[in-house]
Amino acid sequence: xxxxxxxxxxxxxxxxxxxxxxxxxxxxxxxxxxxxxxxxxxxxxxxxxxxxxxxxxxxxxxxxxxxxxxxxxxxxxxxxxxxxxxxxxxxxxxxxxxxxxxxxxxxxxxxxxxxxxxxxxxxxxxxxxxxxxxxxxxxxxxxxxxxxxxxxxxxxxxxxxxxxxxxxxxxxxxxxxxxxxxxxxxxxxxxxxxxxxxxxxxxxxxxxxxxxxxxxxxxxxxxxxxxxxxxxxxxxxxxxxxxxxxxxxxxxxxxxxxxxxxxxxxxxxxxxxxxxxxxxxxxxxxxxxxxxxxxxxxxxxxxxxxxxxxxxxxxxxxxxxxxxxxxxxxxxxxxxxxxxxxxxxxxxxxxxxxxxxxxxxxxxxxxxxxxxxxxxxxxxxxxxxxxxxxxxxxxxxxxxxxxxx
Numbered sequence: 001x002x003x004x005x006x007x008x009x010x011x012x013x014x015x016x017x018x019x020x021x022x023x024x025x026x027x028x029x030x031x032x033x034x035x036x037x038x039x040x041x042x043x044x045x046x047x048x049x050x051x052x053x054x055x056x057x058x059x060x061x062x063x064x065x066x067x068x069x070x071x072x073x074x075x076x077x078x079x080x081x082x083x084x085x086x087x088x089x090x091x092x093x094x095x096x097x098x099x100x101x102x103x104x105x106x107x108x109x110x111x112x113x114x115x116x117x118x119x120x121x122x123x124x125x126x127x128x129x130x131x132x133x134x135x136x137x138x139x140x141x142x143x144x145x146x147x148x149x150x151x152x153x154x155x156x157x158x159x160x161x162x163x164x165x166x167x168x169x170x171x172x173x174x175x176x177x178x179x180x181x182x183x184x185x186x187x188x189x190x191x192x193x194x195x196x197x198x199x200x201x202x203x204x205x206x207x208x209x210x211x212x213x214x215x216x217x218x219x220x221x222x223x224x225x226x227x228x229x230x231x232x233x234x235x236x237x238x239x240x241x242x243x244x245x246x247x248x249x250x251x252x253x254x255x256x257x258x259x260x261x262x263x264x265x266x267x268x269x270x271x272x273x274x275x276x277x278x279x280x281x282x283x284x285x286x287x288x289x290x291x292x293x294x295x296x297x298x299x300x301x302x303x304x305x306x307x308x309x310x311x312x313x314x315x316x317x318x319x320x321x322x323x324x325x326x327x328x329x330x331x332x333x334x335x336x337x338x339x340x341x342x343x344x345x346x347x348x349x350x351x352x353x354x355x356x357x358x359x360x361x362x363x364x365x366x367x368x369x370x371x372x373x374x375x376x377x378x379x380x381x382x383x384x385x386x387x388x389x390x391x392x393x394x395x396x397x398x399x400x401x402x403x404x405x
Contacts, residue, residue, distance in 0.1 A: 010332040013305075024301045025341040027294025028378050032345025033352060034287035035374035036366065040353035042280025043365035049272045059099075059232050060132070060265040061239055063087075063225040063246070081221040082259040085209065087249060088225045095227075095241050097234040102129040103222040105212045111205060112177040113165040120161050122178060122205045124212020124222075132228050140172035140187030148208040151215055156187035158202035176205075179216050183207065235264055284370065288377065294341070295381035298334050302389035306330065306396075313396050323394045330390035331383065338382025342375040349374075 014021045065082040088103035105124035110117050126148050129135070135142075143154050155176060162171045171185045192201040213219050229238045239262050246252075246260055306313070313326060349371075353364040 007332055010329060010336055013333060014336060017305075020301060021337065024297055025337050025344070027297040028291065028338055028341025028381070029294075029345040029348060031287065031291030031294045031381075032342050032374045032378050033349035034290050035284055035377075036346055036349025036370055037352040037356070037364075038283040038287045039280055039370035040349070040364040040366045041356065041362075042276065042283045043367050043370075044357070044363045045279065046273060046276035047365050048363055049276055059229040059235060061227040061229060061235065061242065062263045062265065063091075063227065063242065064261050064263065065221065065223075066259065066261065081219075082250065083222050083225060084220065085213070085222055087246060088222065090245060090249060091225065091227060091242055094245060095238060097230045097238050098227055099230050100128040100132050100226075100228040102126055102132050102226045103209060104129070104224050104226065105209060105217060105219065105221075106223050107212075107217055109178050109205075109216075111161065111165065113171075113174060116165045118161055118164040120203050120205055122207060122212065122216070124209040124216070125206055126209050129206070129226075132226050135192075136190040138188045138190040139170055140185070142187050142206075143208050148210050151210045152208055153181060153183045153211060153215070154186045154208065155183040156189060156206040157185055158189045158204040159191045160200055160203040161205055162188055178205065178207070181215065239264055284373075288374075291374070291377055291381055294378075295338075295385035298337055298382060299385035299388060302330060302334055302386055303392070305333070306389050306393045310396065313393050317396070326396075327390040327394035330393050331386050334386025334389070335379065335382045338378045342378035345378070346371055346375060 063083065065080045083103070085103055088101050092098060092101040102125055107122055108119060109122045110119050111122070123129075127142060127145060130142055137156075138159070140156070142156055143152065146152075147154055155178070157165075157171060157176075165171065165176065166174060171188055174185050176183050176185060189202070189204070189206075207216070209222070213222075227238070227242065229235050242262055243258070247258065250259055252258055316326065350366055353366050356362055357364045
């Protein structure tokens with residue numbers, strides 16, 4: 001019964017001083033909203049990075065030309081031309097536990113169809129690229145190994161390219177020009193949308209690798225080799241075997257720096273997850289400082305409230321109010337401010353996170369853990385910073401309090 005009465009008195013006191021209550025609550029609202037929204041941004045960064053790496057394929061190794069830039073030293077001139085198509089064939093033929101191997105060559109070109117033109121990325125690939133990138137066809141077919149062998153002038157295009165060149169017309173069977181040479185569109189890819197980092201995955205033209213090398217780009221090397229491993233626990237073994245094979249093929253002597261580097265996407269993802277987790281914790285910690293500031297605001301206002309209500313406290317103590325009841329009344333007031341501010345702050349923070357996602361073209365992830373932690377911390381702040389004013393009120397001498405003007 002006593003607790004219920006104290007709860008009503010605390011509520012009436014807060015309602016009687018609406019403006020002061022709202023201003024005091026504002027610090028908690030800003031603190032909780034900051035924690036929820038900034039952690040949502042941090043979690044969104046983590047999800048975007050993870051999705052971007054995952055889209056490259058599961059259990060993936062990427063072989064790039066050039067040294068690993070150890071010690072911050074750049075590779076020598078020409079080191080970016082060290083990988084050949086034959087290296088990819090050798091990896092496929094000689095390395096165990098490999099599902100798919102896809103060398104790629106890439107360039108940016110203007111693609112023309114009739115009176116329309118579009119600048120896009122053109123990739124030279126082989127049919128295994130479809131499995132590695134989990135591509136599906138909306139219409140038409142993908143080119144075959146025969147097309148690679150005979151250097152066919154055929155192309156498979158993404159929906160963005162198709163829309164800009166042909167509008168709503170099905171592009172399969174149509175002609176396009178890439179690098180002033182005609183190509184026949186034999187397939188249209190199904191849409192994959194934007195990557196986690198905002199890149200349009202549908203803005204792409206795929207042609208046979210040998211066609212890209214010899215007829216379009218005039219090169220004898222490949223930009224990278226994607227290798228999909230059969231099982232995750234075989235990644236390190238396959239990576240070591242690839243490095244050994246390429247050192248033999250490139251005649252690299254012992255103690256000499258490699259002219260290639262192999263990146264393990266699983267390791268990269270783990271590193272990026274650790275990094276983004278630290279960023280999220282940092283953002284949350286910075287936002288948490290505003291909660292502490294809000295708690296100090298509660299303490300200041302409650303101290304003022306104790307001073308203003310000194311005579312009231314004296315009267316209550318004179319008619320029998322105990323130390324605990326006075327202290328509990330002021331603790332309830334500070335806690336109510338924290339609870340209300342925390343609830344409002346959660347909704348404000350979620351609103352900010354949704355607004356960032358909606359208008360900022362950036363994915364945010366609202367974490368239930370951040371909501372629970374921020375609300376719990378705001379509750380703790382209310383109790384902790386309300387303790388000193390409550391103790392001050394409870395320890396007032398009733399005679400001095402009654403004489404207070």
